[in-house]
Amino acid sequence: MFLAAWHQKSPKKATRRGHNIRKPYMDFGSMFADRPFSSIKPLDIERFQRQFSSPCSHNDGLRHLAALFNWAIRMQFVDTRNPCSPIRARKVVPRRRDYSTEQIRQIAAHIFCPVFEVPPDTASLEGLARRDMALTKGRVTAANDQMQELCNYMGILFLTMARPSDLNKAEFSHFDLEKLVWHKHNTKGVQLSRSLYEYAYRSVPIHSRVAGWVKPNASAGLTASCCSRHLRTAPRPATTFARGWIGSKPCRACPSISSCTTSSGSQSR
Incomplete structure (x- = not known):
């Protein structure tokens, strides 16, 4: 330079x-x-x-x-x-960004009251138009689920003031949902020891809303260690468009999902 x-x-x-x-x-x-x-x-x-x-x-x-x-x-x-x-x-002098009360209120509104896109109605359509609208409905439903998961993730960080790395390495067993306590095992990317005198200092009280976000994932029987679903590395079947077909009446002009899957599998072979 x-x-x-x-x-x-x-x-x-x-x-x-x-x-x-x-x-x-x-x-x-x-x-x-x-x-x-x-x-x-x-x-x-x-x-x-x-x-x-x-x-x-x-x-x-x-x-x-x-x-x-x-x-x-x-x-x-x-x-x-x-x-x-x-x-x-x-x-x-290091620059530090201080948020005002109004900015914090706006951030909390986006996290706790997210705006979702309304899925289109496919009941009044037929034929190819119904098929295209079903695909659009599946895309909108998947986008809404991803937005909800992201808002839950940001909400846990917002209410616990934890680092993203701490939450990324958290497991279901670290949360005591009855006593509303989060026993941290990792902080700043370093795994903490299991000494009794340190166990009390790394226990963080959590809000009941945080327990409400963690409990559905834990009760769903997920085997992944991470408590957040969008951070799991286990492969999942691609059901992005299948959700749009749920609840739709069968139509002769529209191919079924099983036939599409079978034909695509035979072509790949």
């Missing part, structure tokens, strides 16, 4: 790409090209650093220059002190 133009690798094909971009800074080699290396003083370093308004860019340029002069002194090209030593790095 701060290398001189003559030290940069030349492209294989000469183009005008990048020549119209005006750089907000001048590289160190172009600024002091006619000066001996040993004549660079801290005032010159400060003059070069003055063109960087961002604290991160200022510190990056100072670090590169300090490494350059340290290498020159170590290789005995110059017999002088590092001119970057008197220059101090700027303090970088």
Whole structure:
């Protein structure tokens, strides 16, 4: 980023790409090209650093220059002190996004009161139109189920203030749904020990709504260790379009799902 133009690798094909971009800074080699290396003083370093308004860019340029002069002194090209030593790095304040009460209310409204698309009605249609609408209904139903699962996942994070990695590695056995307690076994990606004196500190009380989201998955007999269905890696049969056919009356013009599955399986073979 701060290398001189003559030290940069030349492209294989000469183009005008990048020549119209005006750089907000001048590289160190172009600024002091006619000066001996040993004549660079801290005032010159400060003059070069003055063109960087961002604290991160200022510190990056100072670090590169300090490494350059340290290498020159170590290789005995110059017999002088590092001119970057008197220059101090700027303090970088990490940016933290603070949500207002209204923004938190809007986020909670999207999580706890999601908006779903209404599935179309296929009872009044016949023939190919009914088939196409059944496929559309299956797509809408699958999208609504995915949205509901995502809102449940975000709701658990919202009410427990847990990290996503903690919830991803949580199991059904970690939740005590009667006492409304979540016994964490992983935090920050590290598996915690099972010592008794640490067991009480990693137990987190949960809301009854969280238990209501976890209990249906646990009572469904899922064998996966993860408590969230959309994070399970076990393969599931593709029933995206089959849901749209449930409850529909049989039609002669519409092929059945079993015949479609049989024909597709025979073709693949």
